[in-house]
Amino acid sequence: MHLALFLLAMAALAYSLFRFGKAIKRLLGVIRLGQKDTTRSDNRGRRWKHMAVETLGHTRLLQLNHVGIAHWFVFVGFGALFFTLVTAFGQVYNPEFSLPMLGGWGPYHLVTEVIDVLTFFGIVFLIALRLTKRPSRYGRTSRFFGSTMWQAYYVEATILVITLCVITLRGLEGALAGVTEYSYEHLFSYPLVVAFKGLDPDVLGWLITLVALIKIAASLAWFLVISTQPTMGIAWHRFTSFFNIWFKRNSDGRPALGALQPIRTNGVLVDFEDPADDATFGVGAIEEFTWKDLLDVTTCTECGRCQSQCPAWNTEKPLSPKLMITSLRNHAWAKAPYLQTPEADRKNLPAEVQAEAAKSLVGDVIDPDALWACTTCGACVQQCPVDIEHIDHFVDMRRQQVMVDTAFPAELNGLFKNIETKGNPWGLNSSDRNGWIKEMSFPVRVFGAAGEDRLPDDVEWLFWVGCAGAFEDKAKKTTKAVAELLHLAGVEFMVLGDGETCTGDSARRAGNEFLYQMQAQANIEVLNEIGAKKIITTCPHCMNAIGRDYPQLGGNYEVVHHSQVLTALVKAGAITPLAPIDETITYHDPCYLGRHNQVFLPPRDLLAALPGANIQEMERNKESSFCCGAGGARMWMEEKIGTRINEERARQALATGATRVTVACPFCNIMLSDAMTSKAVGAGDDVKVTELSVLLLESVKQR
Numbered sequence: 001m002h003l004a005l006f007l008l009a010m011a012a013l014a015y016s017l018f019r020f021g022k023a024i025k026r027l028l029g030v031i032r033l034g035q036k037d038t039t040r041s042d043n044r045g046r047r048w049k050h051m052a053v054e055t056l057g058h059t060r061l062l063q064l065n066h067v068g069i070a071h072w073f074v075f076v077g078f079g080a081l082f083f084t085l086v087t088a089f090g091q092v093y094n095p096e097f098s099l100p101m102l103g104g105w106g107p108y109h110l111v112t113e114v115i116d117v118l119t120f121f122g123i124v125f126l127i128a129l130r131l132t133k134r135p136s137r138y139g140r141t142s143r144f145f146g147s148t149m150w151q152a153y154y155v156e157a158t159i160l161v162i163t164l165c166v167i168t169l170r171g172l173e174g175a176l177a178g179v180t181e182y183s184y185e186h187l188f189s190y191p192l193v194v195a196f197k198g199l200d201p202d203v204l205g206w207l208i209t210l211v212a213l214i215k216i217a218a219s220l221a222w223f224l225v226i227s228t229q230p231t232m233g234i235a236w237h238r239f240t241s242f243f244n245i246w247f248k249r250n251s252d253g254r255p256a257l258g259a260l261q262p263i264r265t266n267g268v269l270v271d272f273e274d275p276a277d278d279a280t281f282g283v284g285a286i287e288e289f290t291w292k293d294l295l296d297v298t299t300c301t302e303c304g305r306c307q308s309q310c311p312a313w314n315t316e317k318p319l320s321p322k323l324m325i326t327s328l329r330n331h332a333w334a335k336a337p338y339l340q341t342p343e344a345d346r347k348n349l350p351a352e353v354q355a356e357a358a359k360s361l362v363g364d365v366i367d368p369d370a371l372w373a374c375t376t377c378g379a380c381v382q383q384c385p386v387d388i389e390h391i392d393h394f395v396d397m398r399r400q401q402v403m404v405d406t407a408f409p410a411e412l413n414g415l416f417k418n419i420e421t422k423g424n425p426w427g428l429n430s431s432d433r434n435g436w437i438k439e440m441s442f443p444v445r446v447f448g449a450a451g452e453d454r455l456p457d458d459v460e461w462l463f464w465v466g467c468a469g470a471f472e473d474k475a476k477k478t479t480k481a482v483a484e485l486l487h488l489a490g491v492e493f494m495v496l497g498d499g500e501t502c503t504g505d506s507a508r509r510a511g512n513e514f515l516y517q518m519q520a521q522a523n524i525e526v527l528n529e530i531g532a533k534k535i536i537t538t539c540p541h542c543m544n545a546i547g548r549d550y551p552q553l554g555g556n557y558e559v560v561h562h563s564q565v566l567t568a569l570v571k572a573g574a575i576t577p578l579a580p581i582d583e584t585i586t587y588h589d590p591c592y593l594g595r596h597n598q599v600f601l602p603p604r605d606l607l608a609a610l611p612g613a614n615i616q617e618m619e620r621n622k623e624s625s626f627c628c629g630a631g632g633a634r635m636w637m638e639e640k641i642g643t644r645i646n647e648e649r650a651r652q653a654l655a656t657g658a659t660r661v662t663v664a665c666p667f668c669n670i671m672l673s674d675a676m677t678s679k680a681v682g683a684g685d686d687v688k689v690t691e692l693s694v695l696l697l698e699s700v701k702q703r
Contacts (some may be wrong), residue, residue, distance in 0.1 A: 006093035009216050013089070015523055016220040016227075023227035027236070027298065030336045034291035036267030043251035053542035057495045060385040063623070064305070067129065070122040074159060078238060081249035083338075084112060084166050085219055085527040088212035091169070095176065109185040113170060117188050120163035120612055122287035133339065138311070143304030144475075146323045149512065150233045158222045159235055165215035165544045169208060172196055181482025206295045210265040217402065218437035223267040227678070231333055233300045233326075241386040244299040247292055248387045256389035257378045257596045258548040263399065263513055264290075272517050282399025282511065285361055286332045287339055289393070297329035299646040304379035306390065311627040312373040316642025319373035321380035321390045324366060327635035328393070330415045331356065333384035362397055362407070363646045369641060371397055372409055376509050376632035377591040380624055398511030405559050415636040420515060423501035424467035425636060430498045433470040436479050437497075444489050446497040447530060456532045459485070461565070462532045467502050468666035474673060474691070475666035478538050483560045488700065489574035490563075493536070499526060503545035520545070522553035537557045538693070541631075548597070561593055565601040570609050577699035580612030586658035586696075588618070588649065588672060589625035603664050610699050616656040628650060643680075650675035654683060661689045 013222030041047075062068035083099060090097030102108045128318060130152060135145040142369060159495070171192020174185075180197075196204060226235040244432070247258040263270045265280045267290075275281075283289050306321035307313050313320045322491075338346055338357035340382045346354070359365055380390040401407045418427035437444045445461075447455065455462060463483065468475035486493050494688050523546070527535075535557050537543040547559030569575045587607060593599045600622045607615050620626040629645030639645065650672055655660045669691055676683040 002093050002095075002209065005213065006089070009089055009213065012220050016223040019222045019227040023230060023238075027230060027240075027518060029340065030230075030332055031294045031298065033287050033293050033332070033336060033339050034110070034289050034294040035151065037292045038267045039249075040247040042452070046055045046251045046253075047246050050248075050251070050544040051084065052243060054245050054387075055242060060383075060387070063383060070129075070664055071327065071380050073115075073118040073122030074126065074213065076592065077115050077122070077159070077163065079113045081112070081119065081162065081166060083590055084116075084169070086193070088165075088169070090499060091212040092216070095208040098173075103554075104185075106185045109170070110187055112190045113167065113186070115566050116163050116166045116170075119159065120167070121154055123159045123163065125362050127153075127160070128143075131641070140316070143308035144302075145304065146320060146326070146449040147304055148232075148234075148304040149230065150360050151232050153223065154411070155222070155234050156216050161218045162215055165218070167191065168211050169215070169273075169499055172204055172208045172211065175199065176201060176208065183514070204550070209358045220383075220542060221385065223306035231298075231326075231329055233298070233302050237299050237301045237386055239445065239509045240295065240299040241301075245387050247295065249389060254394055255378070255381045255384075255387065255595075256383055256433070258535070259362055259546060259552065260395055260508060260549065261392050271682075272514055280400075281403040281513070282401070283361065283393075283396040284400040284404060286328065286335055286365075288400075289328075289396070292331055293389075293396075294674065297325050297332060299386045300329060300388060301323045301386060302326060305383040305385065306333045309376060309379035309383045309624065311377060311629065312370075314626075315645050315648050317370070318367050318641065319370040320426050323371060324392065325388060327365055331359065331361075335359075358702055362405075366397060368401075368407070369403070371499070372637070373634075373641070374378070374632050375591070375627045375629060375634045375645070378595040378628035379624070379627070382595050395511060398509075399513055400511075402511035403514060408511065409637050411637045412512075414634065415506060415510065415633065415703040416512055416515055419502045419504070419507055419519065420636045423519075425473060425502060426467065426471050428471050430501070433465070433498045433500060434680075435701075436465075436470065436476045437495075440480060440483060444483055445492075445494040447499060448497070453529075455494060459492050459494045460535050461491065462527075462530075463493045463495045464535050464537045464542055464559075465495055465500060466537060466542045466666070467500075468670075469538050470500070472666060472670065474669045475538070477694050478562075478666065478691040481691070481697040482536075482538055482566070484699065485693060485697055486665070489569045491569070491574075496526070500622075503542050503549075505541040505545040506633040506636065508549065509631070516549075520550055520553050520555070522549055524553055527555060527557065532557055535560055536565055538562045538666065538691075540590045540597065540599075541667065544592045544596055544669070561599055561602070561664065563593075563602045563606055564599060566696060567605045567609075570606065575696070575700055577610050579695060579699045579702040580662075581695065581699055583660045584614045584616055584656070585657045585662055586608075586616050586653050586656040587621075587662045587664075587692075588616055588628065588668055589622055590668050591625065591627050591631050593664055594625055595623060603662070606692055606696060607662065610695065615677055616658055618652050618656055620652060628663075628665075628668040628671040632672050635667050635670075644678075646671035646675040647678055647680045650681045650683065654681070658697070659687055662692050662695055663688060663689060664692050666691075 058068050058072045061071050133142050145635055167189055170189035174193035175196035182440045199231050226232050245570050248416050270279045280288055310321050334356040337353050362368055372612050374394050377585050414427050418425050465479050469479040502519050504516035510515035543559050543561050626649050628649055673689040676687050
């Protein structure tokens with residue numbers, strides 16, 4: 001009887017592995033439908049190191065500490081308890097079976113029990129979390145809203161059953177072996193040993209066989225189920241996440257933030273001056289994504305962390321990063337049979353396959369309102385535990401909409417026209433870029449005014465004023481404050497004046513790569529000609545464009561935010577805040593300064609140096625900061641759906657009890673200032689929104 005059961009179990013194992021192997025082959029077939037991407041295997045040593053650190057250390061998951069710890073126990077148990085499955089097969093044939101060498105080693109049994117119990121409590125916690133945060137109770141506010149819940153419950157139930165089987169088997173094994181005293185080998189299972197001790201040895205043997213069969217059945221059923229559910233990310237990520245992390249954009253482990261990926265067609269960079277005949281300008285069909293993009297969407301666990309952090313989703317927009325990714329995944333798998341069939345035979349495919357192939361990527365698969373709601377703030381990328389690169393995918397689809405299909409929000413027409421014809425998003429005359437200089441009480445050096453063709457040796461910084469800093473009233477105050485503080489500190493700087501033009505940041509993130517490149521190449525030509533090396537900016541978007549995007553086109557400079565320079569000057573004693581700022585202050589982290597460029601401490605150090613200031617952090621700060629709503633070219637688009645993002649952020653600031661909100665970005669300044677005075681927020685003049693440098697100058701000049 002034992003032999004028959006053993007043979008049956010081995011046959012089930014062979015069948016399960018066969019089906020699982022076919023599923024892997026199918027998965028690889030879908031991923032290979034994507035375009036080439038030859039940028040994913042550089043610095044292999046760093047990639048291996050980072051993958052090990054991120055997976056074994058759970059560095060991404062631990063952004064939610066309690067969840068990350070519980071998942072780590074489950075992750076370890078999934079691999080470490082493999083030997084108990086091998087033992088179970090042996091116990092079906094012979095209840096007294098134990099692994100050679102390991103089976104008689106006490107420390108092995110100790111480790112097995114410890115891992116099993118921790119895995120049990122970890123999965124119980126995760127099940128409880130999912131049940132208490134279920135969408136049926138919390139609706140859109142649940143991060144599991146839109147997730148395929150039965151798949152998650154099934155996977156969690158499987159793990160729960162396996163952990164219970166392992167500890168039960170340990171108790172039965174101890175009773176069958178005649179264990180009579182407590183020992184570390186039965187650290188947790190000894191109460192079960194005692195409970196089973198009085199049973200007949202034959203009964204104990206058959207109980208071991210039965211529980212071993214249950215464990216085997218649960219394990220093999222899991223393999224069979226996921227083999228029939230290729231879009232079951234909650235299960236497949238256990239295999240694909242290692243590869244997705246290894247192949248992530250940055251080999252040093254940084255999230256896919258900062259720069260955007262340049263446009264490539266099948267792995268080859270598109271030359272906008274002389275594009276190849278087969279060049280694509282963005283992604284208009286699922287097969288135009290790269291193989292890495294398709295691996296990305298396949299790896300999604302539907303955990304909803306991205307969704308819970310998304311400012312658009314949290315203000316009732318149709319955009320959920322999770323649902324965007326799962327929609328792309330489901331479409332890829334549904335269209336795959338069509339793409340894998342020779343063109344001449346496609347007419348014979350089932351109607352549902354042909355219907356899927358006929359769907360437009362943006363319109364049928366992806367809601368245009370969702371695509372254009374994205375602020376590119378990076379919260380989704382920052383939170384994703386398996387390193388999905390959401391922003392790159394969204395912008396690639398925007399590129400197709402703008403440059404090929406000309407299907408984009410009407411407001412962007414004005415943005416594109418103003419940048420192209422006037423060199424700034426506001427459409428103002430470039431000759432007005434120097435207007436702020438006339439308001440200064442000291443001379444500001446403008447490049448070329450003295451006939452220079454290179455930056456003079458005594459100039460430490462090129463001050464990139466930016467479009468907002470030159471034309472927008474609130475941002476002009478920042479420009480003048482920074483210039484005055486640098487002057488007071490004795491720092492030599494120079495500006496380009498009307499030699500500046502828009503960096504192209506908003507155009508690029510809106511999908512107009514052609515206009516971005518036109519602007520970027522013009523700026524790079526100027527910066528290289530004058531020998532610019534060190535650039536200071538007041539706008540994080542300019543900082544990111546020049547410092548992170550421009551190197552792709554040959555512009556390599558040291559670019560810093562003014563908060564970094566001013567903080568260094570204060571610490572060096574070159575600037576001394578004197579007048580007390582007796583207010584409660586909260587600081588809003590700009591997305592492109594914080595998440596995208598990891599500048600978190602300098603602005604806080606600057607505030608901490610202000611005498612009398614009472615600093616209160618918002619609940620969402622630093623890496624988890626909430627966007628002001630202006631990024632991704634949203635600054636230039638109307639917000640017609642749901643609550644306004646800037647108003648939601650203003651409410652979060654007011655919740656701290658602050659009387660002053662400080663910002664470090666001209667877009668954030670505009671958005672939060674407007675929100676505070678809006679009827680929806682109603683803060684009026686009671687709460688001021690002030691840029692960091694302006695606040696510092698108040699204290700330095702003892703106003």
